Amino acid sequence: MDGIHDMGGMDGFGKVEVEQNEPPFHEKWEGRVMAMQRAMGYAGAWHIDHARYAQERLAPNIYLDASYYQKWALAMERNVVERGLAGADELEAGHALRPGKSLPRKFTPEMAANLTRGSYFRPAQAGARFKPGDRVRTKNIHPLTHTRLPRYARDKAGVIERCHGCHMFPDSVASNLGDNPQWLYTVVFDGRDLWGPDSDPALTVSIEAFEPYLDPV
């Protein structure tokens, strides 16, 4: 979706402000939110792309005003309710009013000793269409649903630089259409092809692009 989250190339947000000696969490609840997200993801309650898509659907003013972990919490509430894991009435009450659903797994305290991400590799359904060095053009698409092709890199000429194997496809996963595995590439663009003749001539930018985002040229 063409949402506020898709920020690459926007102007007006000002300087990058760096906090010296920043702690992992500024408030205790932030750690709880991060850990809940990890534990619910492990449990199989939803996929990371559901979490992203739920944040993208926050109203733009809320997306910009809320702090990072507030966005996570709002997205989690939304996923919990949308996926039937708890009712809005239960979140309002602060207690479960009905028994839970059964989830595939449960994160135990011992597992925190080895917090490793899962693998996103999936078996290929077909051979890779592109190889490093191939010239491609990204598609001009504007789906109303989740996509990982940012606006600034749509309908642009680029070059395949790397192939990362076949991965689950976020656009399908977030829409509950399954893994739909797709080849994943690093596609590199000249800065002037993205930002016009005034761009820094010594700039190149790459995105990680799934094969359905790309056309041969």
Place this chain on the structure above:
Amino acid sequence: MSDHHHDHHNDNDHSELSETQLRVRALETVLTEKGYIDPKALDAIVEAYETKIGPRNGAAVVAKAWTDPAFKAALLEDATKAVATLGHISRVGDHLVAVENTPATHNMVVCTLCSCYPWEVLGLPPIWYKSAPYRSRAVKDPRGVLADFGVALPKATQIRVWDSTAETRFIVLPMRPAGTEGWSEAQLAELVTRDSMIGTGLPREPGSK
């Protein structure tokens, strides 16, 4: 629960902050009572990110690459595999990629769409990395962003920005500072800053602190 109910992030307004605390507590209580999560597991996850998983892990990888050419080659070929050979570092997922800074090219990593970051080697991302100013400008005006960090590169230096739009995660291998011949890995690791592995900074110079 609707979004208009949210509260603003405002350090001066404690009543609003406590509203967030109440909502997060309600969420945790409901998910716990439903049997989905174990609060003790949450304690352990928080503790791991507060004490074990941070940029020291990445700094050890960089220092090793600076001293061991075979490891450096393996790291640039397949960072996941190479880091897995270092027993003392937590395992990394399947999709870690190391990109090398050279006199000709400087690499910088961003996630314009959300906040993708190599947690296993750098820990949790700092707030600026997840902020609108960084996400919006890094791909368009990286030299301006570098200036915000007090870094100025020669005009001729090619800048390559990596937008983390999938599950691949990037760590920058910065250039080893001059004047560090004969240094041990442990000494070198002290020079490797978090920002130098994101590409918004450079390693410390020997003798600086």
